[in-house]
Amino acid sequence: MCGIVGAVAQRDIVGVLTEGLRRLEYRGYDSCGVAVLQHGAPRRVRSIERVANLAEQVEDARLSGTIGVAHTRWATHGAPITDNAHPIFSRDEIALVHNGIIENHEPLRDELKALGYAFESDTDTEVIAHLIHHTREEDASRDLLTAVQRALQRLRGAYAIAVFAKSEPDRVIGARAGSPLVVGMGERGNYLASDAMALSGTAEHFIFLEEGDIAVLSCNGVHIVDRDGATAHREVQAQHANHYATELGPYRHYMQKEIFEQPDVVADATERVRSITPALFGAKAQRAFSEIDSLLLLACGTSYYSALTAKYWFESIAGIPTQVEIASEYRYRESVVNPCAMVVVVSQSGETADTLAALKHAQEIGHHHTLAICNVPHSSMMRLTELHYSTGAGPEIGVASTKAFTTQLVALFVLALTLGKERGRVSTDDEAHALRQLHHLPAALNSVLALEPQIVAWAQALARKDHALFLGRGVHYPIALEGALKLKEISYVHAEAYPAGELKHGPLAIVTNEMPVITIAPNDTLLEKLKSNMQEVRARGGQLYVLADAGTKIESSDGVRVIQLPGHYGPLSPILHVVPLQLLAYHTACVRGTDVDKPRNLAKSVTVE
Structure with a gap:
């Protein structure tokens, strides 16, 4: 959510700023802007259109400079209009961009108005x-760093900022608390960004700022102080991120590209699992796993559904009691702490504000063992937990998660096997069989992707509807939830998911011949029960769209459309069944003409509560 780029260099940095914003588009935004110090004064260009439009405006304005900041904004305080777009100026002296939410902005706004500051936007930013500007005005001897430190002490909430001042034309300052910020270092300058990917090719050495850090960037170096103002020495990491991984290539949308990347990323994810061992999760995993008696999984959105799926694996394979909670709700209730439970946080970005807050809360109330399953190795979540597992999905640009979800499922399945083996429930033969299945997953996924033409035909019919029901049973119920989420996220078709057995407890009332009912039908022990539920739908005229494993003996007929998947894939079946649901949502959105990769009102990385 929102993206920051900042730069100070011995060359014109406007191209670096706009290209950085382009690479941060995946985070979601509804306005964007660039500001530089040009001819001794801050100049900016802002747009409520896409970064491509901003780049054209920047070129027309002949913007240039060796110091600047840029931003993509996802509106929180104030509508997505030009006046609310960042960068924000204060009296043509301070230029600032900000991610996050300032909770005490209203009393600060009243105070600053009383001091004579005129507000041109509705933003908390x-x-x-103005607070930084006023802090400097109080004492003319204060430099920008001191002013930023003093101003930040008065803020309550979350922020990542990048700021420069007209009177100090050789430095950019960045700071973070609750929102990510990374420093990039290059031969001819130094840079800031919300994501290292924004600086790929410009910087190859990075410092991932810690909570409360403030970084002072100049052409000559980087100086970091911690929240107490003491010089901080942070690890410098070399990264050679391949930004070409974010190029669209022959695909129509990033979401389509990422759906079709799943066999490759799953192959990468399973290739490193040659044996089941606690060491996969970190050096301390062996001891930690021996000390726990249950699991508490915390996640939001799609990651929550991967955790719900994994609950079935943890209890059936490892025999370990498992609780799954929506992270945004967890810390706002009184919970009973079991210090022997391991807290597992699941996140694509590792910066999800609700999940980070839930993790910190769990640690504060007495949970000692923590594990992060995440797609970003250097994220806040991975740094805060005792154990960690990188899913390795690679950059995911589409807001609606696809390959990140399937690699989360792979990671969680490997965790279930590891805990099962440690608890004596997974034999050597069981391990060998599970590994064979894991390593065959990419081939099975390719078989499912080959069904795309049939799914396109379904999408043509579904695109004419305004509502849809998704049904699943057992471990496939969370997959139905994920399918419904994907459909409403990008096509704006209202969709709900239910355990199929719950139909007669309420949802059956809305089933008519205008209601498409998408049903997941694996060839498992619940198949006959599911067939009965399907009959309940047909008896009310509901239109069934069934994803059926081979051998289920479910055939197409009047009101029943069937797509045949490969044979049942055991506990890994959910990974195969989610892919056609991703494709169905994607092609329905294409028919309806929505913005697939950037659905309205949504952001990729949700870094505010």
């Missing part, structure tokens, strides 16, 4: 810019 403008409070920060």
Whole structure:
């Protein structure tokens, strides 16, 4: 959610800023802007259109400079209009961009108005810019760093900022608390960004700022102080991120590209699992796994559904009691702490504000063992947990998660096997069989992707509807939830998912011949029960769209459309069944003409509560 790029260099940095914003588009935004110090004064260009439009405006304005900041904004305080777009100025002296939410912005705004500051936007961000300006005005001897430190002490909430001042034309300052920020270092300058990917090819050495850090960037170096103002020495990491991984290639949308990347990323994810061992999760895993008696999984959105799926694996394979909670709800209730439970946080970005807050809360109330399953190795979540597992999905640009979800499922399945083996429930033969299945997953996924033409035909019919029901049973119920989420995220068709056995407890009332009912039908022990539920739908005229494993003996007929998947894939079946649901959502959205990769009102990385 929102993206920051900042730069100070011995060359014109406007191209670096706009290209950085382009690479951060995946985070979601509804306005964007660039500001530089040009001819001794801050100049900016802002747009409520896409970064491509901003780049054209920047070129027309002949913007240039060796110091600047840029931003993609996802509106929180104030509508997505030009006046609310970042960068925000204070009296043509301070230029600032900000991610996050300032909770005490209203009293600060009133205070600053009383001091004579005129507010040109409805944003909470403008409070920060004016507060920094006022702090410097109080004492002319204060430099920008001191002013930023003093101003930040007065803020309550979450932020990542990048700021420069007209009177100090050789430095950019960045700071973070609750929102990610990374420093990139290059031969001819130094840079800031919300994501290292924004600086790929410009910087190859990075410092991932820690909570409360403030970084002072100049052409000559980087100086970091911690929240107490003491010089901080942070690890410098070499990264050679391949930004070409974010190029669209022959695909129509990033979401389509990422759906079709799943066999490859799953192959990468399973290739490193040659044996089941606690060491996969970190050096301390062996001891930690021996000390736990249950699991508490915390996640939001799609990651929550991967955790719900994994609950079935943890209890059936490892025999370990498992609780799954929506992270945004967990810390706002009184919970009973079991210090022998391991907290597992699941996140694509590792910066999800609700999940990070839930993790910290769990640690504060007495949970000692923590594990992060995440797609970003250097994220806040991975740094805060005792154990960690990188899913390795690679950059995911589409807001609606696809390959990140399937690689989360792979990671969680490997965790279930590991805990099962440690608890004596997974034999050597069981392990060998599970590994064979894991390593065959990419081939099975390719078989499912080959069904795309049939799914396109379904999408043509579904695109004419305004509502849909998704049904699943057992371990496939969370997959039905994920399918419904994907459909409503990108096509804006209202969709709900239910355990199929719950139909007669309420949802059956809305089933008519206008209601498409998408049903997951694996060839498992619940198949006959599911067939009965399907009959309940047909008896009310509901239109069934069935994803059926080979051998289920479910045939197409009047009101029943069937797509045949490969044979049942055991406990890994959910990974195969989710792919056609991803394709169905994608092609339905294409028919309806929505913005597939950037659905309205949504952001990729949700870094505010």
